[in-house]
Amino acid sequence: MPIEVALVAIAGMGTFLAMIWMTQKARVAKLNALRGGGEDAARLERIVAETSAEVARLRERVQVLEKLVTDDDRRLASEIERLRPPEARG
Secondary structure (H helix, E strand, C coil): CHHHHHHHHHHHHHHHHHHHHHHHHHHHHHHHHHHHHHHHHHHHHHHHHHHHHHHHHHHHHHHHHHHHHHCHHHHHHHHHHHHCCHHHCC
């Protein structure tokens, strides 16, 4: 009977150690995945920053173009030029 108890105790400790080993293995795998994800996150942050800068530059250009298109003086000059007779246009 004492041998059976010893075998059960050894089997229990073996099971416990196996559970600890599997838990640690899973933690290490998770940490490695997170570390690898950090490189992807940094790359994505650079892409977002570059895209944001490009959008800001394009917005500035659109504002300039809108001013040119909606400029009252240019529009008025264009209207005056359009109203002149064709032979008076230079």
